[in-house]
Amino acid sequence: MMEIQVKLFAMLQEQLGDSVAVEVPAQPTADQIKGAVGQLAPNVRQMVSTARLAVNQEFAGNGQLKLSAADEVALIPPVSGG
Template structure:
């Protein structure tokens, strides 16, 4: 199944607001991050430190099951001050 992944901050600057990846259920969170990093290998470190959210809730599990209607987002680490 193909899902759209929303990107934010630095990731959005590099890849645009949305990327599409192919997933099977259940899928490991790290596999979603790896698939996105294949689109831009220079972002591998940033993605490894990013958080995944599904339907606007951060995911703390290693493995998730998705439906085609789920909203998936990757939020990279940010700093401010």
Template sequence: MEVKIRLFAFLQDQLGPSITVEVTNPVRIKSLLNQISQQAPQLSSTLANSRLAVNQEFINDEEVILKVNDEIAIIPPVSGG
């Protein structure tokens, strides 16, 4: 299944507003982030510290079952001042 993942902050600056990847269900979060890391190796450390959200809820599990219309987002660590 092909899914579109919305990106934010530093990830969006580097890759644009979204990226599309091919996944199988259930999706291992680590595997999903590794797929993106292969496309953009310079972002590996940022992705390793990022959070995944599905339908605007953070995922804490190691695996998730996605549906076709799920909204998926990767939120990198941010800091403020």
């Protein structure tokens, strides 16, 4: 297991702050990271489930991720405007 910082944006940032620390497996999947964030606050689980995960400013797929302490991990919820 490893601890990572996950940057948050939009409504997630308003609910939980700029970032959160979560414990994940050494090579987590995007769903495992999203699940760990969702466990911190049940009221944001739906929003987390629809968010996209980015690593080092590139959207990540659903496979296992090889993360290091220097990697930037972010959850970006869908945003609409008009």
